[in-house]
Amino acid sequence: MSVAQPIELPRWVDLAVLPAVNLALALAVAAVVVLIVGFQPGEVLALLVKGAFGSKAGIGYTLYYATTFVFTGLAVAVALHGGLFNIGGEGQAMLGGLGVGLVSLAFGPHLPMALMLPLVVLGAALFGLAWAAVPAALQAWRGSHVVITTIMFNFIAAALLGYLLVNVLKEPGNMAAETAAFADSARVPGVHEVMAALGIEWPRTPLNLSVLLALAAAVAVYLTVWKSQPGYALRAVGFAPEASLYAGIRPPRLVMLSMAISGALAGLVGVNEIAGAHGRLLAEFVAGAGFTGIAVCLIGRSHPVGIVLAAVLFGALYQGGAELAFEIKGFSRDMVFLLQGLIVLFAGAMSQVAAPWLARLVALFAARPRAAAAATRAG
Numbered sequence: 001m002s003v004a005q006p007i008e009l010p011r012w013v014d015l016a017v018l019p020a021v022n023l024a025l026a027l028a029v030a031a032v033v034v035l036i037v038g039f040q041p042g043e044v045l046a047l048l049v050k051g052a053f054g055s056k057a058g059i060g061y062t063l064y065y066a067t068t069f070v071f072t073g074l075a076v077a078v079a080l081h082g083g084l085f086n087i088g089g090e091g092q093a094m095l096g097g098l099g100v101g102l103v104s105l106a107f108g109p110h111l112p113m114a115l116m117l118p119l120v121v122l123g124a125a126l127f128g129l130a131w132a133a134v135p136a137a138l139q140a141w142r143g144s145h146v147v148i149t150t151i152m153f154n155f156i157a158a159a160l161l162g163y164l165l166v167n168v169l170k171e172p173g174n175m176a177a178e179t180a181a182f183a184d185s186a187r188v189p190g191v192h193e194v195m196a197a198l199g200i201e202w203p204r205t206p207l208n209l210s211v212l213l214a215l216a217a218a219v220a221v222y223l224t225v226w227k228s229q230p231g232y233a234l235r236a237v238g239f240a241p242e243a244s245l246y247a248g249i250r251p252p253r254l255v256m257l258s259m260a261i262s263g264a265l266a267g268l269v270g271v272n273e274i275a276g277a278h279g280r281l282l283a284e285f286v287a288g289a290g291f292t293g294i295a296v297c298l299i300g301r302s303h304p305v306g307i308v309l310a311a312v313l314f315g316a317l318y319q320g321g322a323e324l325a326f327e328i329k330g331f332s333r334d335m336v337f338l339l340q341g342l343i344v345l346f347a348g349a350m351s352q353v354a355a356p357w358l359a360r361l362v363a364l365f366a367a368r369p370r371a372a373a374a375a376t377r378a379g
Contacts, residue, residue, distance in 0.1 A: 010362060013358055013362060014301065015301050015303055015306060017358060018301075018355060018358060019299055019300070019301060019306065019310075021358065022299070022343075022346040022353075023299070023313075023343065023346070025346050025353070026339070026342040026343045026345070026346040027045075027339075029342050029346075030338065030339045030342050031045075033335075033338060034335065037335075038330075039328065039331060043328075044324065044328065044331070044335075047320070047323065047324055047327050047328065048316070048317070048320035048321065048323070048324055049316070049320065050320075050323070051319055051320040051321075051322065051323025051324065051327070052315070052316035052317075052319045052320035052323075053316065055203075056202060056203050057203040057205055058319055058320075058323070060191065060192075060202070060203060060205030060206070060207040061205055061206065061207070061315075061318075061319040061322075062312065062315040062316050062318075062319045062320075063207050063211055063312070063315060064205060064206040064207040064208075064211075064272070064277065064315070065314065065315035065318045065319060066211075066214075066308075066311040066312045066314070066315030066316075067207075067210050067211045067213075067214045067272045067311075067315075068269050068272050068273060068289045069289060069292055069293060069296045069310075069311035069314050069315060070214040070215075070217065070218060070296075070307060070308055070311040071093075071214060071217065071265050071266060071268045071269045071272070071293070072089045072093065072265075072266055072269060072289050072290050072292060072293025072294075072296065073293045073296030073297045073300060073307040073310060073311055074217055074218060074221050074265045074293075074297075074304065074307055075089045075092070075262045075263070075265040075266035075290075075293060076089060076262070076293050076294050076296075076297035076302075077221070077297045077300070077302040077303070077304070077307060078221060078225065078234075078258055078261045078262045078265065079146075079258050079259060079262040080238070080297065080302050081225055081231075081234055081235050081238050081258065081302060082234045082235075082237055082238045082254055082255060082257070082258025082259070083237055083238035083239070083241060083255075083258075084136075084139065084146050084238075084255065084258055084259060084262075085146065085147050086132065086146065086150055086259060086262045086263075086266075087147050087150050087151045087154075087290075087291075087294065088131070088132065088135060088149075088150025088151060088153050088154055088263075088266075088290070089262075089266040089289075089290030089291070089293050089294075090154045090157070090286055090288070090289070090290030090291060091131060091150070091153045091154035091155075091156065091157030091158070091290070092128040092131045092132050092153075092157070092262075092263045092266035092267055092290070093128065093266045093267060093269035093270065093273075093286045093289060093290050094154075094157040094158060094161050094285075094286055095127040095128055095130070095131040095157055095160075095161075095267060096124040096125070096127050096128040096266060096267025096268060096269055096270035096271070097124070097161075097269065097270030097273060097274045097281060097285055097286070098127055098160075098161055098164070098270070098281065099123035099124045099125075099126060099127030099128070099267060099270060100120050100123055100124045100270040100271060100274040100275050100281070101169065101179055101270075101274060101280075101281030102123065103116075103119050103120055103122075103123035103186070104116070104120060104182040104183070104186035104274075104275065104281075105169070105179060105180070105182070105281075107119060107186070108182050108183035108185055108186035109183045111185060112185055113184070113185040113186075116183075116185045116186045117186075117188065117275075120186060120188070120271060120275045121213065121268070121271055124267045124268050124269075124270040124271045124275075125264040125265075125267050125268060126264070126267070127267050127270075128263040128264050128265070128266045128267015128268070128270075129260050129261075129263045129264040129267065130263070131153060131157060131263055131267075132150070132259045132260060132262055132263025132264075132266070133256065133259065133260060133263065134149075134153070135149035135150045135153055135259065136255055136256050136258075136259030136260065136263075137256065139255055139259075140251070140252035140253075140255040140256055141252055146259070154290070161283060162177070162283055165177040165178060165179070165281065165282070165283055169281065171280075176282070177282065177283050178280050178281060178282035178283070179280050179281040179282070180280065181279050181280045182275070182279050182280060186275060187275055187276070187279050188208045188209050188210055188271060188272075188275045188276035189208060189209050190204070190205070190206075190207065190208045190209075190276070191205070191207045191208060191209065191211070192204045192205065192207075194209065206276070206277035208272065208276035208277065209276070210268075210271050210272035210275075210276045211272075213268065213271060213272075214268075214272070214308075214311075215308070217265060217268065218304040218305075218307065218308050219304070221261075221265070221304050222303075222304045222305075224261070230254075230257065233249045233254055234254050234257060234258050236249055237249060237251045237254040237255070238258075266290060266293070269286060269289060269290075270285075273285045273286070292314055292340075294344075295310075295314065295340070295343065295344040296310040296311050296314055297310075298344070299313070299343065313343075314340070317336060317339060317340055317343075318336075320336075321333055321335075321336030321339075324336065
C-alpha cells in the first residue's frame, strides 16, 4: 500500500498561508460546536479577544503565558530539526525550575541581582539540558526511542520534584509543598515594576522580563539552526541521517546537540514561572506547558517567527478562556480546551488537508502570468 506524500508548497505558503488556513478551519469547526451547545460564536470570539487583548492586564497575562510557550515551542522545534520528537519538555521544564530554585536559595541571600539573574538563567538551562541529555544518549548510542524515554522522564521529574519539595526543600512551618520565598535579588523584575520606574502606569501581572529572554531565545535559535555550520549539520541529520554520514557528519553527536539545546530551552520555563512569577519553587508550576509547546511548534511550522506568533495565540486562548468562564454563564474552560484541541488537530494530524487546494491555487495564479506572457509574444 502506497503512502501519500506531503504536498510541496512554496516556502511562504507553507510557513504563513497554510497555518492561517488551518487555524481558520479550526475556528470554523469550533464555532459550529459552540453554536450546537447553545452559545453565539460571534459573542464568544469577541469576548475571548477582549479578555486577551482588551486591557493592559489582559495583554500582560497573555504575554506571560506566551513567554512560557515560546520556550517549550522552541524546544520541540530544535529537536524536530534534528529528526527527534522531544516529548519531554514537561519534565525538562520541571528540572529547569528546580535549577532556578536551588541557585536562588543557595546564592540569592548573598549576591546582588546583577550576578544572580545570569546564574538563575544558567541554572535553569543546565538542569533542563542535563535532564534531556540522558534520553539523548540512550537514543544516540543505544537506540532507545526518544519519544518513549522522554515521556517516561516526565514522570520521573514530577516524582523527583515532589519528593524534594516535601522532604528536603519545603519551607519550615508551611503546609504547602513549596520552598521559602526567594531573595529579591533572585527574582526577575516584573514588567509593571520596570514601567513604574519609567513613569508609565501598568497593572500588576505575572508578566516579567523573561519575555525579553524568550525573544532572545527565538533569535538565537534562528541564527543557530539556519545560519551556522552546526545548525546545517543538525538539519542534515534530521532530514536524511544516512546520507549525512557520507558528508562526514556524525549523527550521535548531533542527536546530543539538538537534545541539549532543546532541554536547555525547556528549562528556561523555570525562569519565567519560578523566578519571574512565583518567587519560590512549587509543584505543578509547568501545568502542561511542555505539551502545549508541541502544538505551538506544529502551528509555527518549527520556525521561530511562527512559534512566537503561535505562542501568543495560545496565550490569548488561556487568558481569553479564563475571562469567558466569568463573562458567560455556563461557559466552562472545557470549551476552551476543545478549541485548543481542534487547533492541534488541524495543525498536526490534519495539517495537510488544505494543502492540495492551496497547491492548485498557487499553480493557477502562477500560470496566469505565464499565459499572458505567451500571448504577448505570440501577438
